[in-house]
Amino acid sequence: MVRIISALILAVTAVCASAQEPLKLVDNPPDRHIVVPGDTLWAISGKFLQQPWRWPEIWQMNKAEIKNPHLIYPGDVVILDRSGATPRLRIGKSIKSGGGTGKLQPQVHSEAVQQVIPSIPPNIIEAFLSQPLVIEPGAHDGIARVVASQEDRTFMGNGDVAFVTGINDASVVNWSIFRPGKPLKDPETGEVLGHEAFFLGNAKLVQPGEPAVVRIVLAKEEIGRGDRLLPTPPANIIAYAPHRPEQEVAAKVMSIYGGVNEGGKGSVVTFNRGRNDGLEVGHVVALFRNRVSLGFDEKGRRVSTPIPEERYALAFVFRVFDRVAYALVVESSKSVIVGDSARNP
Numbered sequence: 001m002v003r004i005i006s007a008l009i010l011a012v013t014a015v016c017a018s019a020q021e022p023l024k025l026v027d028n029p030p031d032r033h034i035v036v037p038g039d040t041l042w043a044i045s046g047k048f049l050q051q052p053w054r055w056p057e058i059w060q061m062n063k064a065e066i067k068n069p070h071l072i073y074p075g076d077v078v079i080l081d082r083s084g085a086t087p088r089l090r091i092g093k094s095i096k097s098g099g100g101t102g103k104l105q106p107q108v109h110s111e112a113v114q115q116v117i118p119s120i121p122p123n124i125i126e127a128f129l130s131q132p133l134v135i136e137p138g139a140h141d142g143i144a145r146v147v148a149s150q151e152d153r154t155f156m157g158n159g160d161v162a163f164v165t166g167i168n169d170a171s172v173v174n175w176s177i178f179r180p181g182k183p184l185k186d187p188e189t190g191e192v193l194g195h196e197a198f199f200l201g202n203a204k205l206v207q208p209g210e211p212a213v214v215r216i217v218l219a220k221e222e223i224g225r226g227d228r229l230l231p232t233p234p235a236n237i238i239a240y241a242p243h244r245p246e247q248e249v250a251a252k253v254m255s256i257y258g259g260v261n262e263g264g265k266g267s268v269v270t271f272n273r274g275r276n277d278g279l280e281v282g283h284v285v286a287l288f289r290n291r292v293s294l295g296f297d298e299k300g301r302r303v304s305t306p307i308p309e310e311r312y313a314l315a316f317v318f319r320v321f322d323r324v325a326y327a328l329v330v331e332s333s334k335s336v337i338v339g340d341s342a343r344n345p
Helices: 014-019 041-046 052-058 063-067 122-128
Strands: 032-034 077-081 088-092 144-149 161-165 174-179 183-185 192-196 198-207 212-219 228-231 250-256 268-271 284-296 302-320 325-332 341-343
Touching: 041 052, 144 228, 161 198, 183 250, 284 325
Parallel strands: none
Antiparallel strands: 032 077, 077 088, 144 161, 161 212, 174 198, 174 228, 183 192, 198 212, 250 268, 250 341, 268 325, 284 302, 284 341, 302 325
């Protein structure tokens, strides 16, 4: 059997758990779930918990155990144990197929292929693991750039050769090509926290020098003179463990990726807080909207009355920069708009 899951579980301490509301199971939860290819931590825990992001708590693990994570395989059985004061999940082994008794049986797993199970569907976020990029204000001028093309072409595509100035490290072979994009402005202060780079493609270094020669191996858009290059980050597959932030988060939705005005479930949003503010991969935050009731008073004058804010969504942080974080909206009862608040769930 092919190994498909290496689940990295990040747990909360007993002190934090005691300060939170008790775990709530869904109505009529199953006693067990057989793991199948394509499962995610979020989806599996959603079969048992009303709040799927609290998956680490129901495993009742401490932070030290993160160094020795559970290995879950196709056919393994996630069992709901309600024998104690609080429910917990544990792993059994797969059910033997073909004329068996239906009892849990020992099983040997092959480790020929290692594929980490994500907490959220990987097809939604995989493009964001290496891009988009956030470039610090004023940093564009110090980045490698395309200065000429083969045979003086205006635009280049797959297989074309480009000449690049500013590649100082000849040991770096793989490069990402991008175009400076829109500024990311803090909705609270108006400060530009960075620029969101528009990903164009990938290139390989063919010949070092000044200018260096690169060959374009992937062109998602036309590439031209003046476009920038940065080393391509390693394609690390990370097992994201959903967990609440340990410190108070007070962020705002800064933009909705793709240049749209509104988003919803499945949208990627940016927050005006990042690594410097304690945000990290795997944090789950709630989205809130400040609401105002519009109407008329007894004299017919238009008035607005602030009413309690509304919590309407959950977002999962999957990439973090110093002052900016990207998150996937995993649950939402209404549209997401720029300026909405993000806080601890």
